[in-house]
Amino acid sequence: MWIKVAAAVALLLILLSIFRLAMGLRGAKLARLSKREEEESRGRRVVAEIPAGGDDMILFLEGAGAFLWGSEEVRKEQIVGGRLRLNRGILASWARPGRVLPEPESAEDFEGRETWDVLLYLDDGSTRAIPCGTLREGVSREIATRVFHAIINEQGGASSHPPDPPSKAPK
Numbered sequence: 001m002w003i004k005v006a007a008a009v010a011l012l013l014i015l016l017s018i019f020r021l022a023m024g025l026r027g028a029k030l031a032r033l034s035k036r037e038e039e040e041s042r043g044r045r046v047v048a049e050i051p052a053g054g055d056d057m058i059l060f061l062e063g064a065g066a067f068l069w070g071s072e073e074v075r076k077e078q079i080v081g082g083r084l085r086l087n088r089g090i091l092a093s094w095a096r097p098g099r100v101l102p103e104p105e106s107a108e109d110f111e112g113r114e115t116w117d118v119l120l121y122l123d124d125g126s127t128r129a130i131p132c133g134t135l136r137e138g139v140s141r142e143i144a145t146r147v148f149h150a151i152i153n154e155q156g157g158a159s160s161h162p163p164d165p166p167s168k169a170p171k
Contacts, residue, residue, distance in 0.1 A: 081121040084148040116144035
């Protein structure tokens with residue numbers, strides 16, 4: 001009899017923890033959707049959701065005259081070029097006509113994880129990096145590619161060495 005009661009209590013505790021996890025995930029999804037809708041109501045387009053530390057997400061947004069992510073903002077007219085990078089190695093580049101991007105830094109040694117980012121070159125000679133994550137299975141690659149192409153498309157240019165589009169083939 002006591003074994004059945006103990007098993008029932010253990011099952012109840014397991015089900016309760018699963019329920020709490022599911023409700024936490026649902027709450028996080030609703031908060032994320034609410035944040036997206038708030039930004040879209042301001043007239044901004046959500047280009048990508050960039051994973052930040054922990055459970056946080058940073059929205060990469062395209063506004064009327066600027067790109068925004070986190071507390072960062074870059075005016076569209078300031079951008080003179082950009083690079084899509086994997087572990088600081090260049091996968092694709094873009095520059096306004098008549099502009100030449102500086103020589104790239106050396107790529108990092110591979111440390112077992114992919115670090116994706118987009119590096120923007122601004123008209124004042126400075127650069128701004130947009131970290132796009134270190135997630136595997138192509139998630140960070142897709143985020144970085146979306147960010148890079150949103151910037152190129154807005155500037156009316158085409159990249160050199162465009163990355164292959166993510167595969168849609170079933171696994």
